[in-house]
Amino acid sequence: MSIALNNDNVDALNLASMDSLSVQITNLSLQHIPTNGAGAILLGRYFRETAGSVTVTPYFQVEPENYNYSDIPDDARFDSIKLVLRTHNQLHVQGDTTKRHSIAAHRLTQRLVTTNLQSGGFNSAGIPFYVQAPAIFGHQTFQLDQTPLGSLNYLPRPGSRQRLEIRLDDAFGKDLFDKMQTDDARVLSAANFAEYMNGIAVVPHEENTSVIAYNDTVRAEIHYSYVGAGGFRTSATRNLVIRDYSLKYNQYTADRSGTPFQGLSDASPVPGAQTNGIGLVQAGTGAAVRIDFPALRTFLQTSGIAINKMELEVEVQSNQIGMYPLSSGQDAPSLYLANSGGIALDFIRIPFTNEIQRGQFVAGNNTGRNARYTFNLIEYVRTVNNESISDRHLVLSFPPASLVGTANSLLIATDGNKPKIKLNILYTKFN
Structure with a gap:
């Protein structure tokens, strides 16, 4: 039907809005989060009183920059070996950086390998949409030597180009240097070197108070010296x-x-009633919040209405500053469509596009107004009304790049032990 200003039946139309649909939340864990090759190396531990602690440990395989050692003189002697990390050019910090931190480098005793879900007996309903290739997932553990190769105690300097140098064990370094100097077969190819050395993990101390991003151009520097042509000792690396x-x-x-x-785990969601209405969203660990409006489908299937606008509003506890800054822009939270097992099968798009939608951030103020995120859910109407995908639930998390490559976190605000989540619907009613 057409509607115009001179329509004889205009009195039969009413524009109405509502925000009274009850909301229920469930805290769950998204599964299979691939954190390999995700850009920055994340290192450290942060603690939030309401949510506990998160520890991030980077694992990586290293190998010689090149496999030609002809430039190492026969009389060269080993001096030291250092593992070097530099803070990332895009500042990413979660937690308190005012206290000293300790980290330790450990040699892996198990080779790093990827897992292919597509050929691992999983059906398509068991593979998240963000897993497109063989991966190493953030929950996986590889065995390491409990005796550290070296450790470092330091004071973080976020915002600066800080260089961390972990002096590694001299015996380990000399053994490696001797193999290079003598062209040992174990250091002459990538395949052989991987057999000789599985990799390194940098483990944060349990009393560290922040997670910081470092460049993935980490390297181990082998320093040696020799007597040059002029008779002077020359240093090389x-x-x-x-x-x-x-x-x-x-x-x-x-x-x-x-x-x-x-009690939160992949197999054990935690209802909002058990958390006093608080919802927890964390990158990396997969903690996410399922949002249900039990009466929504019934309302949307009411005869004689047409939905004009549907907007989700989520208030969060912290503000834009402090130890746990809220994400905005490309890192702002997103909405997934996940099954009851915590498998994210799809995402909420920007209307009329195929791009994932990120929440519009609205900052809080000094008078007690919480910060909040808003989402346009007009295209979600089709999902709610589609019986074939009725088991897909709305889940608040971070967009894939942030989910797998940051330590971002947020807590949903509450009012009277109820989450401060609201669904605003603007609709036309035909009498």
Whole structure:
């Protein structure tokens, strides 16, 4: 039907709005989060009183920059070996950086390998949409030597081009240098070197208070010296670098003991009623919030109405500053469509596009107004009304790049033990 200003039946139309649909939340864990090759190396541990701690440990395989050692003189002597990390050019910090941190480098005793879900006996309903290739997932653990190769105690300087140098064990370094100097078969090819050395993990101390991003151009510098042609001792360096970035990943470990979320796992969602209405969203660990409006389908199938606008509004606890800054722009949270098992099968798009939608950030103020994110859900109407995908639930998480490559987190605000989530619907009613 057409509607015009001179329509004789204009009195039969009413424009109405509502925001009274009840909301229920469930805290769950998204599964199979691939954190290999995700750009920055994340390292550290942060603690939030309500949600517990998250520890991020980078694992990576290194190998010689090149396999030609003819430039190393026969009389050269080993001096030292150092593992070098530099802070990322795009500042990413979660937690308190005012306290000293400790980290330790460990040699892996198990080779890093990727897992192919597509050929691992999973059907398509068991593979998240963000897993497109063989991967190493953030929850995976590879064995390492419990005796560290070296450690470092330092004070973080976020915002600066900080260089961290971990002095590694001299015996380990000399053994490696001797093999290079004598053209040992174990250091003459990538395949042989991978057999000799599985890789390195940099483990943060359990009392560290922040997670910081570092460039993935990490390297181990082997320093040696020799007497040059002029009779003077000359210093030189050979480097071990990351070549295969598919074998570099960030391992996430959450400790939620003593918090309302302590029972949260892949197999055990936690209803919002058990967390006093608080919802937890974390990158890396997969903690996410399922949002249900039990009466929504019934309302949308009411005869005689047409939906003009549907907007989701989610208020969050913290503001834009502090130890846990809220994400905006490309890192702002997104909405997924996931099954009851925590498998994200699709995402909410920007209307009339195929791009994932990120929440529009509205900052809080000094008078107690919480910050919030808003989402346009007009295209979600079709999902709600589609019986064939009725088991797909609306889930608040971070967009894929942030989910797999950051340590971002947020907590949903509450009012009277109820989450401050609202669905605003503007609709036309035909009498």
